Amino acid sequence: MRPSDLIQGTLDVLILKSLATESRHGWAIAKRIQTVSGDVLQIKQGSLYPALHRLEQQGMIRAEWRQNETGREAKFYSLTKAGRAQLDAELSQWERLSAAIKLTLKNA
Amino acid sequence: MQRLLDVIRLRARSLVRAHRADAELNRELRAHLELQIEENIANGMSPDEARRMALANFGGVENVREEARDARGVHVIENIARDLRYTLRALKREPMLLVAAAVSIALGAAGNIAVFSLARAFVLAPPDVREPERLVYVGTSHRSHASYQRWLDLEASGGLEHFAGYSFENEVNWLDGAAAVSIMPMMVTANFFEVTGVPVARGRGFSSTEARAELDPHVVVVSHDFWQRKLAGDSAVIGRRLMLNGASYTILGVLPPHLRGVAGFGISPSVYVPLNKTLLPDFARPNARMVKLLGRLKPEQSLVEGRAAVDAIDRRLARLAGDTLYGGVQDFTLVGGLGSSKMSRTVGVFIALLGVVSLLVLLIACANVAGLLIARGTRRRQEIAIRLAIGGSRGRLVQQLLIEGLWLALIGTAAGLALSLGFMRVVNSIALPVPIPIEVHLSLDHAVFLSAIGLVVLTVVACALLPAIHATRLTLVPALKREEPFYIMRRFTARGVLLTGQVTVSTVLLVTALLFLRNLTRAQVTDPGFETDHALMAQVGFVQGRPDADHSAFLQAAVERIASLPGVDAAAYAAWIPLSTRGSTNGQSARIGDNPNAEHVEFAKHLVGPGYFSAMGIRVSGGREFLTTDGPGAPRVAIINQEFVRRYFRGANPIGQRLRFVDQNGGDIEIVGVVTNGKYITLGEDQRAAMYIPLRQESDGLRVAFLITRTRGEPIPLVKPMRDALGELDRSVSVVVEPMSSALRFALLPSRVGGAILGTLGVLGLVLAAFGLYAIVSYNVSRRVGEIAIRSALGASRGAILRLAIRDASMHVGVGVALGLGISAVVTAPLRTFLVAGLSATDPAAFAGTALVFLAVSVAASWLPARHATRVSPVVAMHLE
Numbered sequence: 001m002r003p004s005d006l007i008q009g010t011l012d013v014l015i016l017k018s019l020a021t022e023s024r025h026g027w028a029i030a031k032r033i034q035t036v037s038g039d040v041l042q043i044k045q046g047s048l049y050p051a052l053h054r055l056e057q058q059g060m061i062r063a064e065w066r067q068n069e070t071g072r073e074a075k076f077y078s079l080t081k082a083g084r085a086q087l088d089a090e091l092s093q094w095e096r097l098s099a100a101i102k103l104t105l106k107n108a
Numbered sequence: 109m110q111r112l113l114d115v116i117r118l119r120a121r122s123l124v125r126a127h128r129a130d131a132e133l134n135r136e137l138r139a140h141l142e143l144q145i146e147e148n149i150a151n152g153m154s155p156d157e158a159r160r161m162a163l164a165n166f167g168g169v170e171n172v173r174e175e176a177r178d179a180r181g182v183h184v185i186e187n188i189a190r191d192l193r194y195t196l197r198a199l200k201r202e203p204m205l206l207v208a209a210a211v212s213i214a215l216g217a218a219g220n221i222a223v224f225s226l227a228r229a230f231v232l233a234p235p236d237v238r239e240p241e242r243l244v245y246v247g248t249s250h251r252s253h254a255s256y257q258r259w260l261d262l263e264a265s266g267g268l269e270h271f272a273g274y275s276f277e278n279e280v281n282w283l284d285g286a287a288a289v290s291i292m293p294m295m296v297t298a299n300f301f302e303v304t305g306v307p308v309a310r311g312r313g314f315s316s317t318e319a320r321a322e323l324d325p326h327v328v329v330v331s332h333d334f335w336q337r338k339l340a341g342d343s344a345v346i347g348r349r350l351m352l353n354g355a356s357y358t359i360l361g362v363l364p365p366h367l368r369g370v371a372g373f374g375i376s377p378s379v380y381v382p383l384n385k386t387l388l389p390d391f392a393r394p395n396a397r398m399v400k401l402l403g404r405l406k407p408e409q410s411l412v413e414g415r416a417a418v419d420a421i422d423r424r425l426a427r428l429a430g431d432t433l434y435g436g437v438q439d440f441t442l443v444g445g446l447g448s449s450k451m452s453r454t455v456g457v458f459i460a461l462l463g464v465v466s467l468l469v470l471l472i473a474c475a476n477v478a479g480l481l482i483a484r485g486t487r488r489r490q491e492i493a494i495r496l497a498i499g500g501s502r503g504r505l506v507q508q509l510l511i512e513g514l515w516l517a518l519i520g521t522a523a524g525l526a527l528s529l530g531f532m533r534v535v536n537s538i539a540l541p542v543p544i545p546i547e548v549h550l551s552l553d554h555a556v557f558l559s560a561i562g563l564v565v566l567t568v569v570a571c572a573l574l575p576a577i578h579a580t581r582l583t584l585v586p587a588l589k590r591e592e593p594f595y596i597m598r599r600f601t602a603r604g605v606l607l608t609g610q611v612t613v614s615t616v617l618l619v620t621a622l623l624f625l626r627n628l629t630r631a632q633v634t635d636p637g638f639e640t641d642h643a644l645m646a647q648v649g650f651v652q653g654r655p656d657a658d659h660s661a662f663l664q665a666a667v668e669r670i671a672s673l674p675g676v677d678a679a680a681y682a683a684w685i686p687l688s689t690r691g692s693t694n695g696q697s698a699r700i701g702d703n704p705n706a707e708h709v710e711f712a713k714h715l716v717g718p719g720y721f722s723a724m725g726i727r728v729s730g731g732r733e734f735l736t737t738d739g740p741g742a743p744r745v746a747i748i749n750q751e752f753v754r755r756y757f758r759g760a761n762p763i764g765q766r767l768r769f770v771d772q773n774g775g776d777i778e779i780v781g782v783v784t785n786g787k788y789i790t791l792g793e794d795q796r797a798a799m800y801i802p803l804r805q806e807s808d809g810l811r812v813a814f815l816i817t818r819t820r821g822e823p824i825p826l827v828k829p830m831r832d833a834l835g836e837l838d839r840s841v842s843v844v845v846e847p848m849s850s851a852l853r854f855a856l857l858p859s860r861v862g863g864a865i866l867g868t869l870g871v872l873g874l875v876l877a878a879f880g881l882y883a884i885v886s887y888n889v890s891r892r893v894g895e896i897a898i899r900s901a902l903g904a905s906r907g908a909i910l911r912l913a914i915r916d917a918s919m920h921v922g923v924g925v926a927l928g929l930g931i932s933a934v935v936t937a938p939l940r941t942f943l944v945a946g947l948s949a950t951d952p953a954a955f956a957g958t959a960l961v962f963l964a965v966s967v968a969a970s971w972l973p974a975r976h977a978t979r980v981s982p983v984v985a986m987h988l989e
Contacts, residue, residue: 026136027143045140049133070146074139075132 011043011051012060013094016079016087019061023078025068026052052077060086187507195512205484206516208883209477212876213520213571216473217563218527219466219869224559225532227459233555234444235368238305243370244414246271246401247439248422253397256321256383259297261425262401267417269406272296272303273399274370276377278649279842280387283351284338293352294369294377295388295399298325303404304370311346311361319382321391327382328357332365334378350379355386370402370443394429402443415440462869468617469873470563474570475610476880477516481572482606483887485509485579492579506576513572517564525560574606607884608924611962614877615928618958620936621870636687637786639725640849644823644830645685646815649842660804662838663717663813664736669833670817675826678818680723683715683803685814686788687852694799697770700756706770709756711748711797712788715806721747721783723816731763731781738802745802747781752797777801816848823847878965885917885969889977896977906978913974914967921966925959 018024018032029052030043055061060083066076079087141162148158199206234240248254253275254262263271274296282291298320300306301313308329319325328350330339339345349356369376383391383398391398405414419437426435485492495505648666650659663681670679695710714720718736721728729750738745746767753762766776788796803813815834819826827845834843896909932955 025139025143027140031147045137049137053133068143072139072142072146073135074143075136 011047012055013087013090014041014043015048015051015055016060016083016090019077019079019083020087023076025074025076027074029077055083059083187504188511191508191511192515195508195515199512199515202484205480206519209480209516209571210520210523212473212476212880213470213517213567214523214527215872215876216466216470217521217524217560217567218531219469219872220463220563221524221528221556221560222531222535223459223462223466225528225556226535227463228553228555230372230374230459233368233553234442235370235372236307236364237370237443240443242269242405242407243304243443244268244403244405244411245439245441245443246403246418246437248401248418248435248437253399254401255394256392256398257394258422258425258429259399259401262418262421263299265421265425267421268403268409268414270299270303270404272300272402272404273383274300274402275399276371276375278388279844280353280381282379283354291378293328293387294371294380295383296380297321297399298382300380300382301329304402306367306370307364308361309364311359313361313380314382321383321385324384324386325382326355326357326384326386327360328352329361329363329380330359331363331367331376331378331380333376335362338378352379352381353387357381371400372443403440411440411442465617465620465869468613469869469876470567471570472610472614472617472873472876472880473520474567475606475613476876476883477513477520477567477571478575478606479610479880479884479887481509481513481575482578483884485575488579496580502580505580509576509579510568510572513568513576514564516571517567521560521564521567524563525557604920607881607920608927610877610880610884611921611924612928612931614873614881615925615958615962616932616935617873618870618877618961619929619932619955621873622953622957623936636852637726637784638686639818640852642819642821642823643723643725643848644817644819644826644845645848645851646817646830646834647844648813648815648834649844650812659813660717662841663803663815666815666834666837667717667719669837670815670830673826673829673833675820676817677820678719678723680720680816681717681803682720682814682816684812685816685848685851686712686714686786688814698756699768699770701760701762701765701767707756709752709797711752711799714798714800715803716800717803720800720816723818725818726786727784729782729784730761731779733781734800734802739804742805744775744777744805745780746777747783747800748779749783749785749798751785751795752799753782755797874961878961881921881962881965882969885921885966886973889913889917889970889973893977893980896974897980900978906975909978910971910974913970913977917966917970918963921962925962929955929959 014033015029018029018036024032026045026048030045030048033041033043052061052063056063056077059080061077062080063075063077065073068074144162144165145155145158148161149155153161237243248258248262254273256273259271259273262268274294276292276294278295279292298314298318299316301308302316306313309332311329313329314325314327319327330345330350335341335345339348342348345359345362348359350359351357363380367376368374371377381387385391388398403414403418405411409417415437418440422437423435492505496502648663660681667679667681670676694713695708697706698709699706700709716734718734718738720726721733728747731747734745734747748762753759757765762779762782765779767779768776783800785795786798788798815830817823817826817830824847827847831843831845834841834845892913896913899909899912900906
């Protein structure tokens with residue numbers, strides 16, 4: 001699936017979720033989402049970086065320059081407190097919505 | 109809180125250190141690429157292949173950068189600054205475009221600024237007073253002027269903080285050296301300066317204690333202009349004396365230059381005198397209409413509260429004065445802005461009309477610029493396509509093109525401001541041919557300046573938005589290959605719609621302008637129905653006299669006295685003169701002739717004396733003139749004009765027939781004569797019916813009467829003898845004598861001024877429209893060189909190609925002209941009252957003339973480049989593509 005096929009606003013949740021366990025740089029975030037989704041979701045840089053910058057602007061994530069395991073300089077993003085709260089809120093809302101959709105598709 | 113601080117910190121950093129933020133993004137993107145390359149290598153690709161794949165998958169770098177910048181939210185400001193620099197450089201490279209656009213906009217903007225400053229000078233700007241937001245014009249008891257007693261009573265009532273009064277309609281003689289000059293002083297109540305706070309530049313204004321009318325004060329404050337011109341700017345002016353109507357007045361102060369007087373409309377009296385019994389012996393007479401009222405609201409008192417208070421008080425005062433019908437407030441408006449008087453409305457409508465026309469001129473100018481920009485956009489298709497292809501966002505490009513428009517608008521409007529300053533200087537030096545002292549002072553104040561800024565915004569939107577959207581909506585591949593899109597095949601293109609719209613707007617404007625121009629030339633020769641040459645007109649005012657007395661004895665004596673002067677052929681009196689400012693019509697129910705049923709008749713009613721028609725030069729076509737025997741005791745008689753006969757007597761001979769007004773108990777009136785038609789209220793009116801009645805049979809207390817004198821030779825030498833003769837007869841009446849032709853200049857003024865301004869705007873519009881039309885049409889044709897070459901190569905004759913080019917242009921222009929003419933017919937209908945008779949609002953000459961001009965321009969504009977195109981060798985032309 002292309003990012004444009006993603007439900008509007010879903011990309012932000014995916015990014016927040018991928019940062020829930022550890023801080024990652026942009027490439028790793030895209031890679032993580034791609035791997036976890038079994039190669040279904042491929043995030044293009046054209047969507048990823050604007051989204052990252054927007055989230056940083058909103059105070060959901062913060063960024064710092066660090067070296068990765070191979071010694072390369074990269075910009076690592078991690079969740080802020082507000083980001084974590086936002087993620088929880090979005091997740092529970094997503095649960096409710098998808099359960100409702102599932103029920104509707106099964107029974108309607 | 110912490111989060112808010114973070115957001116602020118980030119935004120600030122982005123804004124202040126935009127370059128650093130960009131560099132950081134670059135670094136981040138580079139890191140991303142290299143991580144991808146690393147992974148590709150780990151997956152077994154060669155380093156070169158790994159890099160190529162990574163780049164290919166990365167997508168538009170520029171795009172990412174732009175969107176990331178947008179996400180940082182500072183993009184807009186940063187880009188505008190950069191675009192301002194970039195577009196100015198780009199425009200400098202195209203001086204022709206810059207000059208053409210700037211000149212177009214400058215001309216359009218100058219007209220608007222000038223009209224706006226005119227509107228401000230005449231009606232919109234508040235007068236120079238203290239706290240104009242608390243000063244109101246007050247009209248009570250259905251009168252424009254209140255009596256002196258009413259002013260005293262209102263002032264004593266405490267309904268408002270204060271009341272002041274003024275009037276500028278009287279004339280006095282000022283002894284300038286040896287000769288007397290007639291001037292119109294501002295006669296004011298003693299507290300005028302204290303209540304209004306009109307500033308005094310030198311000396312002081314008079315105070316309410318020293319200038320009470322009862323004390324017969326002999327003090328005066330003079331205008332700056334009067335001081336400079338008539339008193340030679342004498343530095344010892346304070347304390348000098350002026351002789352007014354033979355009495356000596358001490359100058360207390362001088363007003364500042366360019367004072368906006370409280371009377372509005374630029375009315376600028378030379379001297380301000382307190383009411384006094386030397387100038388106005390009867391100022392305290394109970395019913396005299398003495399002063400217009402000004403009220404000063406109490407602090408915290410609203411307009412509504414003030415109005416209610418004055419209304420209650422005036423009703424009570426009117427009852428006490430035995431007037432149960434007319435008490436109460438009719439007018440209660442803040443000074444400045446448009447009042448509710450008829451004059452305000454007329455001036456307002458006229459200025460609104462000017463505003464609309466000048467906006468139309470600006471729109472034409474904008475259409476020109478839009479056409480130029482669209483043409484340029486087409487030429488820049490390749491540049492724009494490249495920028496879009498490498499990921500420049502469309503919004504960003506539109507913004508840049510708009511900023512280009514902003515430059516053009518700024519430069520053009522600035523030039524327009526300079527132009528209108530020149531115009532203002534010219535207008536300020538013109539003396540208007542009006543009977544009242546009017547000083548127009550146009551100036552560039554903050555409001556005019558703000559209006560110019562508004563114009564810039566309007567201009568940008570009007571001239572740059574459409575081209576910007578048009579230029580960026582292109583299909584990339586043909587644009588990159590410099591191919592023309594197949595506009596030729598399409599019926600509706602932005603350029604075509606624009607061309608049609610421009611022609612429509614221009615047509616409406618030019619039809620209106622032409623109409624006024626034709627009106628102007630026609631008005632000079634329109635016959636008002638009476639002879640204006642070799643005639644003098646004296647306006648006799650009985651303001652100071654006995655209002656309810658029968659003035660006919662005085663008038664008859666005056667007529668006889670004047671008729672005996674050498675060089676006078678005939679003289680007569682009348683209650684009013686056609687085309688002077690006081691005309692009105694009557695509508696009444698009347699029984700006419702043998703018809704038992706009453707019908708509604710409408711006519712201009714004239715109260716005139718014996719010999720009126722010969723003095724006015726109106727031909728009596730049947731029956732007789734009025735005679736001195738048609739007096740109060742004699743049978744009631746009337747004379748009617750031919751239109752009255754046509755309408756109400758169905759063309760039958762009315763002489764000897766009778767007519768009776770139903771709601772008037774005067775008995776039958778016998779028609780004794782018929783006279784030729786004339787113009788009565790405006791030169792442009794439809795033919796009105798008119799009825800003349802002997803003044804002595806229906807005099808109801810005249811305030812003003814007119815004496816008409818027909819002279820054998822030039823009337824000017826008789827002005828003074830006539831004034832002297834009237835003065836000798838009765839010193840209490842005020843007398844103004846002038847040649848009838850100059851008195852009627854006032855009637856022609858609206859159409860003269862309107863014609864001059866609209867004519868100028870019209871010529872401006874025509875030049876702009878023709879210029880723009882030519883540019884767009886010839887550009888459209890020149891884009892078709894390739895097509896034309898193919899057609900000639902396939903054997904099309906030159907004539908066929910020329911016809912094709914002309915037909916295409918004419919179609920767009922023709923539709924525009926047709927639309928424009930249709931709209932004009934509707935728009936110009938309300939202008940009828942300004943037009944002279946014989947000129948309808950759908951004047952064929954004006955309409956056809958406009959249509960012809962446009963079609964001629966469009967034929968020329970398509971023919972010349974098409975002819976040129978047919979001469980280009982097909983091979984050369986095809987290579988141009």
